[in-house]
Amino acid sequence: MSKKSKAGEAAAPQKAPASSLIFKKELGLETFLFPIFFFGVFALFAWKMGMTNALNTMMRTAQDLLKNTVLELTAICVIMGAISGLLSEFGFVSLMNRVLQPLMKPVYGLPGAASLGVVTTFLSDNPAILSLAEDQNFRRYFKKYQFPALTNLGTAFGMGLIVCTYMYGCGTVQQPLGMAVLVGLLGAVVGSIVSTRLMLVFTKKLYGTEAPMETSGSTSEIPANMREIRDGNIGNRIMGAILDGGHNGVKMGVSIIPGVLVICTLVMMLTMKMPEGGYTGAAYEGIALLPWLANKIEFILKPLFGFTSPDAISVPVTALGAAGAAMTLVPELFANHLIGPNDIAVFTAMCMCWSGYLSTHTSMMDSLNCKELIGKAILSHTVGGLCAGVAAHWIFVLLSAIF
Secondary structure, three states, X not given: OOHHHHHXXXXXXXXXXXXOOOOOOOOOHHHHHHHHHHHHHHHHHHHHHOHHHHHHHHHHHHHHHHHHHHHHHHHHHHHHHHHHHHHHHOOHHHHHHHHHHHHHHHXXXXXXXXXXXXXXXXXXXXXXXXXXXXXXXXXXXXXXXXXXXXXXXXXXXXXXXXXXXHHHHOOOOOOOOHHHHHHHHXXXXXHHHHHHHHHHHHHHHHHOOOOEOOOOOOHHHOOXXXXXXXXXXXXXXXXXXXXXXXXXXXXXXXXXXXXXXXHHHHHHHHHOOOOOOXXXXXXXXXXXXXXXXXXXXXXXHHHHHOOOOHHHHHHHHHHOOOHHHHHOOHHHHXXXXXXXXXXXXXXXXXXXXXXXXXXXXXXXXXXXXXXXXHHHHHHHHHHHHHHHHHHHHHHHXXXXXXX
């Protein structure tokens, strides 16, 4: 080999892992543009709310999220971690993988064990799937490219039971909402398929389709058709599974704190509106920028979702940050005849499919050690939630025409 070719090899940059640091010029265009953008955002809030009110709202919203949202999510992670530990220890994960593989593989492109993520998040909230993902007996059924898509799959069904029950309860004897809620649930399924499949397109490009999922301990060496269990009698195995699973849940709950506090605070302040008495610096006040932008494209949203009035857009937009906050807007809209059964179907689909994904996606992907795919996960789920709403609207129109 010539000296020239050797020198060329030495000068060639080495490809670094996606999560490693890279070097850039000390000063560049972004060095000057970023401060303008950063302080411009603060100026926008200060202009509408006043600097004191904006800062107080930011801190109080973050504090309330920490006390009433993060602690609740941590409790969910601990409980679901303990449950998932038991399900894994006694072979239920293996059973679900075998039974539902013929369904999950062609529909979602995931192993049958992923169906447990649907069940756990439907009964609780998005981060519940993290407790499953931490279990080594669960992880071994996945290829590396499939694992990040659990975030999209789980989020699509997050708070599903609560959303469906709440929306159904908004109905009256004269105007029952049972069919609308069922249509919304079907729309959320459509959105989950779109989101998960789109995410898999990105992960395949990054990881390929053959790389195995990393596991720790001896799990990676388990023979085919076998599973790992704890040593000891059945009582020791039960207690060990509960405590280990709960401990994993604690770690997951702590790991989602930065994403929930930072992202959700920003989304809520961009979504919520000024209270009737004016700004006071209380939690969950905002400048309603996202609903204002949505109203500007109502001519596009109307044929897609069939909203009865422009006010309806506030529900799915709020669901970007928190599905619970979005649901609280529904009764007043329904009482004032600003929404109807079609809107309830769309709300059910989008509140369930999105379920505050802008608040949780970042922290969930971080917990799964997939920070490099955060943008792709958010893009995939944005498209999936829109498809959920469109599907719910047109399915409702079709069924209304038939019945």
